[in-house]
Amino acid sequence: MTIYRASLSMIAGLLLSAYLHPVWILTALGMAAGFAVLAFRTSLRKHLVFCTLSAVVAGSYFLVYDAFHASELKGYGREEISIWVRGSIDSAVQRDGDIARLYVEASDWSHDMKQWVSLRHSERIAVRVRLSKEEQAVQADTWKRGSTITANLQLSLPASARNPHAFDYAQYLRWQGVHVTGETSYSEIKVGGERGLWGYFQQWQKDAAEGVERLFEAPEVAGYMKSLLLGVGDEVDLETANMYADLGLSHVLAISGLHVTLVSSMFMWFLERVGMRRRSALVTTACLLVGYVLLVGASASAVRSGMMGGVGLASQVAGKKVDGKDVWAGVLIVMLLTDPYQLWHIGFQLSFAVTLGLIILVPFSQDVLVRIPLWIRTLLAVTLAAQVVSFPFLIYHFHQFSMASWLVNLVVTPILSLVVLPLGYIALVAGMIHPALASWPVLLSTELLHWLHEPLFVMQKWRIPFSHWPHPSWWWLVLYTGFLIILPILWKLGYHRQRDVIVCITLFIGLFVLARQPFSAGDEVRITFLDVGQGDSIVVEISDQKVYLIDAGGTLGLPVRESWREKRDPYEVGKDVLLPFLRARGIEKIDRVVMTHGDMDHIGGMAAIVPRFSIGSVLVNGITPEGKQREILHQLQREGVPILTGSPGQTWSDLPGVEWTWLWPGQTSEASGNDASVVLRLTAYGKSVLFTGDIEREGERAVVQLGMSEVDVLKVAHHGSSSSSTEELLASLRPKAVVISVGANNRYGHPSREVLQRFKKMGSQVFRTDMNGAVTLILTPDGMSWKTQGSNT
Numbered sequence: 001m002t003i004y005r006a007s008l009s010m011i012a013g014l015l016l017s018a019y020l021h022p023v024w025i026l027t028a029l030g031m032a033a034g035f036a037v038l039a040f041r042t043s044l045r046k047h048l049v050f051c052t053l054s055a056v057v058a059g060s061y062f063l064v065y066d067a068f069h070a071s072e073l074k075g076y077g078r079e080e081i082s083i084w085v086r087g088s089i090d091s092a093v094q095r096d097g098d099i100a101r102l103y104v105e106a107s108d109w110s111h112d113m114k115q116w117v118s119l120r121h122s123e124r125i126a127v128r129v130r131l132s133k134e135e136q137a138v139q140a141d142t143w144k145r146g147s148t149i150t151a152n153l154q155l156s157l158p159a160s161a162r163n164p165h166a167f168d169y170a171q172y173l174r175w176q177g178v179h180v181t182g183e184t185s186y187s188e189i190k191v192g193g194e195r196g197l198w199g200y201f202q203q204w205q206k207d208a209a210e211g212v213e214r215l216f217e218a219p220e221v222a223g224y225m226k227s228l229l230l231g232v233g234d235e236v237d238l239e240t241a242n243m244y245a246d247l248g249l250s251h252v253l254a255i256s257g258l259h260v261t262l263v264s265s266m267f268m269w270f271l272e273r274v275g276m277r278r279r280s281a282l283v284t285t286a287c288l289l290v291g292y293v294l295l296v297g298a299s300a301s302a303v304r305s306g307m308m309g310g311v312g313l314a315s316q317v318a319g320k321k322v323d324g325k326d327v328w329a330g331v332l333i334v335m336l337l338t339d340p341y342q343l344w345h346i347g348f349q350l351s352f353a354v355t356l357g358l359i360i361l362v363p364f365s366q367d368v369l370v371r372i373p374l375w376i377r378t379l380l381a382v383t384l385a386a387q388v389v390s391f392p393f394l395i396y397h398f399h400q401f402s403m404a405s406w407l408v409n410l411v412v413t414p415i416l417s418l419v420v421l422p423l424g425y426i427a428l429v430a431g432m433i434h435p436a437l438a439s440w441p442v443l444l445s446t447e448l449l450h451w452l453h454e455p456l457f458v459m460q461k462w463r464i465p466f467s468h469w470p471h472p473s474w475w476w477l478v479l480y481t482g483f484l485i486i487l488p489i490l491w492k493l494g495y496h497r498q499r500d501v502i503v504c505i506t507l508f509i510g511l512f513v514l515a516r517q518p519f520s521a522g523d524e525v526r527i528t529f530l531d532v533g534q535g536d537s538i539v540v541e542i543s544d545q546k547v548y549l550i551d552a553g554g555t556l557g558l559p560v561r562e563s564w565r566e567k568r569d570p571y572e573v574g575k576d577v578l579l580p581f582l583r584a585r586g587i588e589k590i591d592r593v594v595m596t597h598g599d600m601d602h603i604g605g606m607a608a609i610v611p612r613f614s615i616g617s618v619l620v621n622g623i624t625p626e627g628k629q630r631e632i633l634h635q636l637q638r639e640g641v642p643i644l645t646g647s648p649g650q651t652w653s654d655l656p657g658v659e660w661t662w663l664w665p666g667q668t669s670e671a672s673g674n675d676a677s678v679v680l681r682l683t684a685y686g687k688s689v690l691f692t693g694d695i696e697r698e699g700e701r702a703v704v705q706l707g708m709s710e711v712d713v714l715k716v717a718h719h720g721s722s723s724s725s726t727e728e729l730l731a732s733l734r735p736k737a738v739v740i741s742v743g744a745n746n747r748y749g750h751p752s753r754e755v756l757q758r759f760k761k762m763g764s765q766v767f768r769t770d771m772n773g774a775v776t777l778i779l780t781p782d783g784m785s786w787k788t789q790g791s792n793t
Contacts, residue, residue: 007329013058071179146196153182165584231296248405357389470586534743535601554604574605596693598629675699720751
C-alpha cells in the first residue's frame, strides 16, 4: 500500500507544480505538514508526512524536468524565422495527402548550414512537410523513426484554441515536449538511412500491416483490423471511426491489457505445447511482451499493459503473489519518472484510470446481485466500472458520452474482444505460414464485423438524448472523483447493506444529473460569435429554453486534381469548429437555424450539423436557393423541418424580455446576393443586438429606410468590407460595440482600414475574431458583459 500512496502523492505533486506558483505549493505543503504533526494517531501522522514528502519530491522533479526541457528556439518561433536544424525523426511519419507530419528531435541548428550551433539539450519540434509530387509522397512513406534528418524550417509558435473548449494545439504540444513548430517543403529536407531500433520495429509493424491487407480484401475491414491488432489507427474507415466515437467504443481499437493477456496467453500455450518448461516459457513470454509493445507503437496504454503483464509474469516465475494496486502504482511511477508530461495525455489518463477502477471497483460490484451467475456479474461489473470511471474524462476532453454506450459496450465489446480479436491474431499468425490456413478466421471475423457494424451504424443515426455534455466545472470533477474514492472505502468499512447501496446509487444519479448543469443558465442570453476563419457563425442561447444558430461558416474546398493529394479527413468548419462547440455547450437541439444567404462561408458548415441535431425550423431570405444551399434545404425538408421566411417588422418572443424582429428582406424584395442577407434584431433585457449577415451599401440603405434606432451591439456586415458599414448606417445605429467575424490574414484585406476608422470615430468598442478568437456577449437583467477566447481560455 505504501507504493500505492506514493503514486497518488506523486500525481498530486505534479499537478501542483504544473498549475501553482511555488509559493502556493510551499504554503499548501506546510499546512499539510502542520496537520500531520497535530494528528492524534501516530499512524495517521506517518501517512501524512510520507504523502507530503512524496508530493514535494514529485513536484520538485517536475520543475527540474520542465526547466531542462525549456525551448532554446522559442524566440525564433515567435519571430517566425527560418533556420536549418539537424537531428533525428522522433515519431512515426503521418502522411495525409500532400502533407506529411512528424516530430524531429533537433540537436543542432544553423542560419546558413556553414556554422552549426549545438543545443544544450535536444529539442523536439513538430514539423509539417509540403509535398508537391506523388513520388515525394511515396518517399515520405518510407521515412522511419530514428532516421537522421536535416531540414530548413520556418519556425512558429503553435496556435492556442480559438473557440471555447476547442482542441488546444499549443497545450497538446506542450505536453508532448514541443514549444515550436516548423514548416518546410520536400525540397528543403534530407532524410538519412540510419533508423535504429525504433525504425526496425516500425518496419516490422508495416510488414505486418501489409500482411493484414493481403488477408482481408475489403479495405474497410483491413483498416479496422490493422488498428485492432497492430495499433495502426490512421487507416480505420472514417465513418467507422466516427461511429465508434459516437457510441463510446473507441477504446476497443486501443492496445490494452486484453491484447497483452491474449498475446501472452497464446504464446505461453505455444511454448508449453512444444515442450518448454513453464518457468522458461514465462521468462520468454515476458521478453516477447517488450517486442510486442514496441511493435504496436508503444502508446501509453500499450506500455502500461506490457509492464503490468511483465510484472505479473515475473511474479509467477518468482512464485510470489502481488497486489494489483501496487503493480499499477509501480508502473505509473516508472512511466511518470520517464516522462511526467504523460500525465496530461488523454490516452495515459484513460488507461491508468480505467485500470485502477477495474482493480478496485469490480470486486465490490460483484457483491451486488449475488443471485446472478458469476460470469454475468463479472461482465456487468467490468462494463459498469469502466463506464463510470471513464465518464468524467470523456465529457471533459470530448464532451461526448452516449447513454447507449452502456448497453453497446455490454453486448459488443465482449464479442470484439473475445472473438474478433483472437480470430484476427490467429489469421495473422496462420497467414505467415500459408494464406490458406488463415481463410476461415478471416471469413468468420469479417462476417462478424459486418453483422455487428450494420446495426451500430443504424443506432448512430438515432438522436439519442444526453449524448452531448457541457464542459464540466472543476467542483463537479472534485465531487465525482471524491465519490469514486470514498465508495470502496465505505464498502470496506461495512456500508454495503441494501439501503447503503440505494444511497450510493442515488448519489451517483445525482452527480450524473449535475453533470448536465441544469441550473447554470439562469436569466441570460449568451451570444457566441465563433471564430470560423473567413465566415460567420453565431450561436445564441436563450437561458436553457432556446438555441439559435445564425449561419454555420464554411470551408471553400478546391477540387483535388490528383488522387494522392486527397486528405483522409479534410478540415471543415462545421465538423471541426461548430460541432465541437455545440457539444461543449451540451446542445443537442437547435430550435431555429438562420441561413442569412447562400454564400459558402455562411452555410457550408451546415452539412455537418443537419444529420447530428434536432432542428425546430429554418429561417431563410426567400430567394430561390441554389447550389449547396439547395442541397441543405432539401435535406432539411426530407427530415420534416419547416423552412420559413419573414417580412419587415415581424416579431416573436422566446421569453419575457427577449424579443426578435425580422428587418430584412421582405418577401417581395428584389434584393439579391449579399444584399438579400437576413437581418435580425434581438432585444434582451433592455439591450439590443443587430445581426446583419453580408448586406452591403444598398441593403444597408434599405434597412435604414425602415426607421432603425440605436443599438448596443452591431454584428458588422460582410466581415468589415469597405462596401458595408456605411456612415449612413452607423449614424442611424450608433453602436456602443461592434463584432467583426473575419479570418486572420485573409486575402480580401478585411476588415478595411476605412471601416475601422469609422468605428473609431464613432467611439465603438471593436471585437475581432481574427485577433480575439471567439467573442461571447452575455446579456442579463443586470446588464451586459464580454468574454473573448484570448482572455478567457
